[in-house]
Amino acid sequence: MFKVSNLTVSVEDKEILKDFSIDVSPGEVHAIMGPNGSGKSTLAHVCAGKEDYTVLNGEVLLNDENLLDLDPDERSTRGLFLAFQYPIEIPGVTTMTFLKSSLEAHYKANCKEVLSTPDFMKLVREKAAELNIDDDMIRRPLNVGFSGGEKKRNEILQMALLDPKICILDETDSGLDIDALKLVAEGVNKLRSESRSFIVITHYQRLLDYIKPDYVHIMYKGKIIETGDSTLALDLEKSGYNNYIK
Amino acid sequence: MPAVKETVKQVDEISVDKYKFGWSTDFDVEKSPIGLSEDTIRFISKKKNEPEWMLEWRLDAFHRYNTMTEPEWAKVNYPKINYDNMYFYSAPKNVEGPKSLDEVDPELLKTYEKLGIPLKEQEMLAGVKKNIAVDAVFDSVSVVTTFKDKLAEDGIIFCSISEAIQNHPDLVKKYLSSVVPKSDNYYSALNSAVFTDGSFVYIPPDTRCPMELSTYFRINDQNTGQFERTLIIADKGSYVSYLEGCTAPQRDENQLHAAVVELIALENAEIKYSTVQNWYPGDENGVGGIYNFVTKRGDCRGKNSKISWTQVETGSAVTWKYPSCILRGDNSVGEFYSIAISNSYQQIDSGTKMIHLGKNTTSKIISKGISAGHSSNAYRGLVSSHRKAENARNFTQCDSLLIGNNCSAHTVPYIETKNPTTIFEHEATTSKISDDQIFYCGQRGINVEVAIALIVNGFCKEVLQELPMEFAVEAQKLVGISLEGSVG
Numbered sequence: 001m002f003k004v005s006n007l008t009v010s011v012e013d014k015e016i017l018k019d020f021s022i023d024v025s026p027g028e029v030h031a032i033m034g035p036n037g038s039g040k041s042t043l044a045h046v047c048a049g050k051e052d053y054t055v056l057n058g059e060v061l062l063n064d065e066n067l068l069d070l071d072p073d074e075r076s077t078r079g080l081f082l083a084f085q086y087p088i089e090i091p092g093v094t095t096m097t098f099l100k101s102s103l104e105a106h107y108k109a110n111c112k113e114v115l116s117t118p119d120f121m122k123l124v125r126e127k128a129a130e131l132n133i134d135d136d137m138i139r140r141p142l143n144v145g146f147s148g149g150e151k152k153r154n155e156i157l158q159m160a161l162l163d164p165k166i167c168i169l170d171e172t173d174s175g176l177d178i179d180a181l182k183l184v185a186e187g188v189n190k191l192r193s194e195s196r197s198f199i200v201i202t203h204y205q206r207l208l209d210y211i212k213p214d215y216v217h218i219m220y221k222g223k224i225i226e227t228g229d230s231t232l233a234l235d236l237e238k239s240g241y242n243n244y245i246k
Numbered sequence: 247m248p249a250v251k252e253t254v255k256q257v258d259e260i261s262v263d264k265y266k267f268g269w270s271t272d273f274d275v276e277k278s279p280i281g282l283s284e285d286t287i288r289f290i291s292k293k294k295n296e297p298e299w300m301l302e303w304r305l306d307a308f309h310r311y312n313t314m315t316e317p318e319w320a321k322v323n324y325p326k327i328n329y330d331n332m333y334f335y336s337a338p339k340n341v342e343g344p345k346s347l348d349e350v351d352p353e354l355l356k357t358y359e360k361l362g363i364p365l366k367e368q369e370m371l372a373g374v375k376k377n378i379a380v381d382a383v384f385d386s387v388s389v390v391t392t393f394k395d396k397l398a399e400d401g402i403i404f405c406s407i408s409e410a411i412q413n414h415p416d417l418v419k420k421y422l423s424s425v426v427p428k429s430d431n432y433y434s435a436l437n438s439a440v441f442t443d444g445s446f447v448y449i450p451p452d453t454r455c456p457m458e459l460s461t462y463f464r465i466n467d468q469n470t471g472q473f474e475r476t477l478i479i480a481d482k483g484s485y486v487s488y489l490e491g492c493t494a495p496q497r498d499e500n501q502l503h504a505a506v507v508e509l510i511a512l513e514n515a516e517i518k519y520s521t522v523q524n525w526y527p528g529d530e531n532g533v534g535g536i537y538n539f540v541t542k543r544g545d546c547r548g549k550n551s552k553i554s555w556t557q558v559e560t561g562s563a564v565t566w567k568y569p570s571c572i573l574r575g576d577n578s579v580g581e582f583y584s585i586a587i588s589n590s591y592q593q594i595d596s597g598t599k600m601i602h603l604g605k606n607t608t609s610k611i612i613s614k615g616i617s618a619g620h621s622s623n624a625y626r627g628l629v630s631s632h633r634k635a636e637n638a639r640n641f642t643q644c645d646s647l648l649i650g651n652n653c654s655a656h657t658v659p660y661i662e663t664k665n666p667t668t669i670f671e672h673e674a675t676t677s678k679i680s681d682d683q684i685f686y687c688g689q690r691g692i693n694v695e696v697a698i699a700l701i702v703n704g705f706c707k708e709v710l711q712e713l714p715m716e717f718a719v720e721a722q723k724l725v726g727i728s729l730e731g732s733v734g
């Protein structure tokens with residue numbers, strides 16, 4: 001369903017991803033852990049189509065279509081969602097307006113009927129309430145002045161609205177207080193389904209207590225060096241990366 | 247691929263020919279002698295069957311003009327205009343003085359149709375029931391004025407300036423050039439000498455004009471300078487909202503537009519003047535386009551009067567424009583809301599002047615400049631208080647938004663205070679649309695063009711809100727269209 005194969009990527013002549021591969025089947029949750037600077041965010045960005053990276057080799061396939069040939073908005077409307085490690089602020093554009101533009105772009109691209117404004121607002125309010133996001137926040141400019149935790153919850157809200165096929169969560173747990181962590185994890189668990197897959201990038205085993213992964217990967221220097229089940233994360237928590245880095 | 251289909255459709259709709267009003271219509275035209283001379287002016291005046299006093303008035307302006315030189319202080323560059331090569335009067339034939347739409351050249355009506363300007367009132371904007379009276383200007387001759395009769399019931403005069411010269415000479419003599427003197431500047435002198443048409447509005451005392459009045463300008467004939475003259479008088483206790491919208495077909499040669507707009511608000515009167523200007527800006531390489539050198543000024547002549555300018559400037563190759571308010575009456579209020587968008591090689595030097603003369607006068611300036619491509623966008627504003635202007639207040643907010651790395655924004659505020667009780671505040675910001683913002687929008691399915699339109703519309707929200715509803719929607723779309731192709 002979602003498959004990255006032999007991906008080699010450089011930035012300014014420095015190779016960040018080296019022959020990286022991962023294969024995610026429908027409904028699976030894969031966790032990626034790894035030391036700072038190992039290339040986790042780079043992987044997420046390249047999959048989503050950010051510029052400034054040079055892809056030297058490899059493919060990113062979503063349902064057999066190579067995403068690398070598409071613009072970021074097309075990858076999004078095909079069903080790839082990236083929850084940013086550092087969500088971006090857009091002054092002047094209210095969160096509600098942004099959500100509407102985003103959802104409309106998805107509906108249009110997928111030939112679905114666009115919701116009426118009242119129906120849309122109802123939908124947003126519903127999903128927002130589940131994540132403890134109040135009306136006031138939705139009326140403020142996107143991410144401007146949001147606390148770290150608010151930004152992350154706002155990412156999950158967008159994920160819930162856009163109905164993606166593959167979700168990449170880049171350190172969505174960092175900066176969250178304990179209650180917010182539970183809310184976000186519940187939000188994610190609610191979206192888990194047979195047809196939707198997740199790649200969860202995290203530094204902390206704690207998140208994986210809430211979101212049970214099918215696989216845990218250790219990423220180091222641009223590639224996966226170890227794969228296991230959820231016990232791998234527990235081991236890591238105890239003994240650190242040193243045992244795995246050769 | 248639904249996404250691709252949608253994109254293709256949008257491209258078809260908008261950017262096949264980037265400037266969608268870029269075509270011209272073939273008409274038989276009647277032109278004045280080429281170049282600028284007393285003969286040209288006599289020709290124009292005779293053609294328009296003007297009274298002797300008007301001819302004298304024009305010749306006086308022409309003599310003043312001859313003593314003046316073209317200004318060079320604005321932050322714009324353009325090749326010298328050769329006035330000897332230009333026709334100062336050109337009118338489509340067969341349209342002199344039609345009594346109704348039926349008499350109007352069908353070609354002309356088709357032209358308006360393509361522009362989306364319906365002459366019949368309800369067609370103004372599909373679905374909007376509100377009536378808008380349209381005085382359409384095609385090149386130099388005002389073609390048709392709708393709604394005149396209905397407005398006349400309230401004593402409101404809304405007609406072309408030529409008609410006003412014939413039918414309301416006292417009002418014209420009293421107010422014409424009372425705000426912008428003939429020799430105010432090079433272009434106002436030129437305009438006074440050769441202006442060919444424009445709109446005239448008079449609102450009688452204690453009358454609220456029941457509809458938005460609107461003029462669409464259109465420049466069609468090649469090598470024709472356009473010199474509109476607009477005069478709006480709001481008598482004591484009256485209110486009027488006036489909309490001006492403009493489009494022009496594509497031309498390789500630059501065309502000069504030097505209009506003069508004068509507004510007069512008497513005691514307790516209010517005038518709201520809104521402009522959407524999307525004249526041909528030239529192509530991606532900066533070839534062609536309109537030169538827009540306009541003098542717009544409002545005089546808050548009476549106590550408690552108010553004049554409010556709102557402008558959305560997206561067109562023209564070179565713009566030089568400072569809608570201003572003279573706050574003469576005590577407690578009078580002046581406002582200026584502006585969105586100026588420059589793309590490709592456009593140059594804009596725009597802003598306002600707020601001249602505080604009376605006591606307790608207040609003014610507000612909200613300027614939003616957006617520059618993209620290789621364009622240059624300058625805000626130039628003067629706020630001054632006279633010795634006698636006790637408690638003059640001004641608030642200025644001047645924000646610039648940059649798109650890409652090759653454009654520039656400049657803010658040039660001049661502040662003069664001669665009264666110690668004056669309080670003038672000025673705030674300015676500059677920001678840039680970042681690649682990260684564009685990527686973030688893209689990740690949520692919003693393509694580059696839509697993302698820019700979204701961010702820019704957010705940036706100018708405060709000003710868009712000032713536009714009459716019918717215009718606001720159009721303006722929002724225009725903001726998107728005018729920035730197409732601004733990011734690689």
Ligand SMILES: Nc1ncnc2c1ncn2[C@@H]1O[C@H](COP(=O)(O)OP(=O)(O)OP(=O)(O)O)[C@@H](O)[C@H]1O
Pocket residue numbers: 011012016034035036037038039040041042043052085
């Ligand atoms: N635009 C860039 N220019 C130069 N170097 C870059 C750029 N982007 C990423 N890098 C480098 O690539 C490496 C991987 O960065 P990346 O952000 O992918 O790491 P990460 O695994 O997400 O780290 P963290 O756990 O701290 O979030 C780092 O050494 C980083 O400095």
Ligand SMILES: [Mg+2]
Pocket residue numbers: 040041042085170171
């Ligand atoms: Mg990272």
